[in-house]
Amino acid sequence: MHISEGVLSGSVLISGGALAAIGTAIGLKKLNYDRIAKAGILSAAFFVASLIHVPIGPANAHLILNGLVGLLLGWAAFPAILVALVLQAVLFQFGGITALGVNTIIMALPAVLCYLICSPFLHKKSTLALAAAFVCGFLSVLLSALVLGLALVFTEENFFEVAAIVIGAHIPVMIIEGLITAMCVAFLKKVQPTMLPGFPEK
Amino acid sequence: MKPEHFKYNLAKSIFFLLLVSCFVLILTAAADAHRVNLFAWIEGDTVYVESKFGSGRRVNAGKITVFDSGGNELLSGMTNENGEFSFKVPKKTDLKIVLNAGEGHRAEWSIPATEIGLTTTEKRQPTEESLPVKNILIGIGCIFGLSAIVAAIRKRKKNSGHHGDTEM
Structure with missing residues (x-):
């Protein structure tokens, strides 16, 4: 899901960087003191998740976990994912420093969108909450694949072809991430419901 | 929410998430890059x-x-x-x-x-890298360190400045 250095044209890189900067600024604004530990740990989880290769399906796909990060952090997913991507680029040569902005948008924007869509359901009945969590994990990867296709549309000719390939390759990842997100939410609902977004404050 | 209660919650959630990240780290034994x-x-x-x-x-x-x-x-x-x-x-x-x-x-x-032009160059091959455990640890360390720094800055602001920062 990472775009390497030197693939995209300058204008795409710059607009990606600008959007990522806006998202990160909003995220930092919303990241108050009490959420920092959570953000750091989810950032670390995102950082290592990309090393887990999913050996099902036709292509090289790995876990992303952006749905989980988004669901638990909301807008703060932007800085969390940005930091993890910097370290992935430096330490694992995933993506690249110039493509950082675009990669952040690819992974963090769907995370925030899915957070906005799914988080209202988390404190409903447990089946509904689990379904919402699954959708969040599934949808965020799907949307990431679409944004990736969109970023590549200016360099690789056919948007639909690229998007179809990426989405096809990530179908197993989508299902697995949906399950992981649902499992985490089920666990947190039992053990630590205050960690879920929108916990009714007393 | 009482402060002690909250502190307890924070410690509990940190512990839980540490467990999760350890689990993920172990999973990476089967890991792979898409480089x-x-x-x-x-x-x-x-x-x-x-x-x-x-x-x-x-x-x-x-x-x-x-x-x-x-x-x-x-x-x-x-x-x-x-x-x-x-x-x-x-x-x-x-x-x-x-x-x-x-x-x-x-x-x-x-x-x-x-x-080019030499009869044969020896086949240069990059050494096959095994799982970069060291890099994983460096990365996680960096992230935790950074969170600690941000937390320290925010805390100083919170203590010195206004009181009502309760969007959560």
Whole structure:
């Protein structure tokens, strides 16, 4: 899901960087003191998740976990994912420093969108909450694949072809991430419901 | 929410998430990167190119483009199903071989002009990297350190400044 250095044209890189900067600024604004530990740990989880290769399906796909990060952090997913991507680029040569902005948008924007869509359901009945969590994990990867296709549309000719390939390759990842997100939410609902977004404050 | 109660909650959630990240770390034993590796060597007047993904899978039908030192395209082609590609040296110059494996995956390999024309260069191969455990630990350390720094800054602001920062 990472775009390497030197693939995209300058204008795409710059607009990606600008959007990522806006998202990160909003995220930092919303990241108050009490959420920092959570953000750091989810950032670390995102950082290592990309090393887990999913050996099902036709292509090289790995876990992303952006749905989980988004669901638990909301807008703060932007800085969390940005930091993890910097370290992935430096330490694992995933993506690249110039493509950082675009990669952040690819992974963090769907995370925030899915957070906005799914988080209202988390404190409903447990089946509904689990379904919402699954959708969040599934949808965020799907949307990431679409944004990736969109970023590549200016360099690789056919948007639909690229998007179809990426989405096809990530179908197993989508299902697995949906399950992981649902499992985490089920666990947190039992053990630590205050960690879920929108916990009714007393 | 009482402060002690909250502190307890925070400690509990940190502990829980640490457990999760340990679990993820263990899972990475079966891990893999999706980085693309490309390497090339010369035999006689032919350049052989091999490519594969970090998982060891060969790059089938990846687009290879060869540039000279000035960045001019000399030739291009597709890798076969074994991730291989070969071509005759078009001229004696620094060669830059670029692989575009699609979906944003890209790798490069350079052959200096000095290596061309020698009968055979030994096959240079990048050492196969095992799981970068050290890098994983460095990365996690960096993230936790950064969170601690941000937390310290926010806390100072909170203590010195206003009181009512309760959006959660």
